[in-house]
Amino acid sequence: MTGRVNHAWVDERAAPLYVWRLPASPSTAEIEEALHAIQRWVKTLDGPYGWINDPRGLRVRVLAT
Numbered sequence: 001m002t003g004r005v006n007h008a009w010v011d012e013r014a015a016p017l018y019v020w021r022l023p024a025s026p027s028t029a030e031i032e033e034a035l036h037a038i039q040r041w042v043k044t045l046d047g048p049y050g051w052i053n054d055p056r057g058l059r060v061r062v063l064a065t
Helices: 028-042
Strands: 017-021 050-054
Touching: none
Parallel strands: 017 050
Antiparallel strands: none
């Protein structure tokens, strides 16, 4: 394993198992930035890894159509 994800939403303490904890109301730009950080990190890997998404703090807004 090489490199770090280097993003505030990613908990690396149990590496090679990583936990992505989403904030309550992330903007589209914030989510895109986080995904780009993860994409950059994946390119540095030399072994397997595990990923858990933890959306417990995320509030979803449903729009009526």
